[in-house]
Amino acid sequence: MHLEPLATVHVELAPMLGVGVTPGGERRVYPIVGGSFAGAAFTGTVLPGGADWQLVLADGTAVIDTRYLLRTDDGALVYIRTRGFRHGPPDVLARLAAGEPVDPATYYFRLTLHFETAAPQYAWLGRTVAVASARREPAAVVYDAYTLS
Structure with a gap:
C-alpha cells in the first residue's frame, strides 16, 4: 500500500459558533464559507x-466532523465528509485557538475523507479510501489529501 496525492484543499471558515459544554464535550461549529x-x-x-x-x-x-460540497471545474457536485482528530501540547492548542500561526509539525491533525457523487467521472471517489494531513490557519483549514492504493 502507498499514498497517492489527490488534492490540496483550502476550506475557508466563518468565526466559531460556540454551542457550549454538552455531555460529550465542548461543541463548536465552524460554518464553511468557501474555498x-x-x-x-x-x-x-x-x-x-x-x-x-x-x-x-x-x-x-478536537474530534473533527465536517460535511460540505465541492463543485468541480467541470460542474460536478461532490459531497465530502471528513472525520479525524486534532491534538497537541496545551500551549500549542492555545496558540491555535488564539489564531496565531503554528507550525503544523507541532500538533497532530489527520482526517479520513468520504465522498459521494452522482457524476460518473468521479464515481471512483466513492470507492476509494482517502486520508489527509491538515493544518489550521486563522480563518481556514488546509489539508493535503491522498488516496490509499
Missing part, C-alpha cells in the same frame, strides 16, 4: 453552506 481544491484528478471550489461540527474533549482533543 478551493486542486489536484491532478480534479479541481474546483468549496461551496459555502457546510460546517465543521467539532467536539472538543476534556484533554483538548
Whole structure:
C-alpha cells in the first residue's frame, strides 16, 4: 500500500459558533464559507453552506466532523465528509485557538475523507479510501489529501 496525492484543499471558515459544554464535550461549529481544491484528478471550489461540527474533549482533543460540497471545474457536485482528530501540547492548542500561526509539525491533525457523487467521472471517489494531513490557519483549514492504493 502507498499514498497517492489527490488534492490540496483550502476550506475557508466563518468565526466559531460556540454551542457550549454538552455531555460529550465542548461543541463548536465552524460554518464553511468557501474555498478551493486542486489536484491532478480534479479541481474546483468549496461551496459555502457546510460546517465543521467539532467536539472538543476534556484533554483538548478536537474530534473533527465536517460535511460540505465541492463543485468541480467541470460542474460536478461532490459531497465530502471528513472525520479525524486534532491534538497537541496545551500551549500549542492555545496558540491555535488564539489564531496565531503554528507550525503544523507541532500538533497532530489527520482526517479520513468520504465522498459521494452522482457524476460518473468521479464515481471512483466513492470507492476509494482517502486520508489527509491538515493544518489550521486563522480563518481556514488546509489539508493535503491522498488516496490509499
